[in-house]
Ligand code: F3S
């Protein structure tokens with residue numbers, strides 16, 4: 001299952017004081033939702049492959065610890081999504097289609 005590109009319509013944004021918005025539902029540590037808006041990563045699909053961190057030319061992603069998550073205990077957070085240049089490399093290289101990038105979606109407001 002790939003990330004839902006219509007998550008803004010289909011999910012509810014949860015107030016969060018982290019670096020990016022979180023789109024629920026969440027039920028930590030097993031269910032963590034979608035993180036980011038312009039660059040969105042479905043934490044419940046990400047299995048910490050790492051290709052997005054290695055390949056992004058402007059270092060949008062950083063690792064975060066997610067102990068207890070069934071897929072992986074590390075996730076790629078789009079911490080610097082405001083730096084994204086829409087090259088779409090991350091979308092292409094993620095082996096489980098956990099990432100969606102849309103230049104029309106604003107980042108954290
Ligand atoms: Fe980086 Fe992906 Fe944007 S590779 S520049 S976050 S489209």
Ligand code: F3S
Pocket residue numbers: 041045046047048049050051052053075076093094095096097098099
């Ligand atoms: Fe995760 Fe895909 Fe990146 S599995 S670490 S979002 S390449």
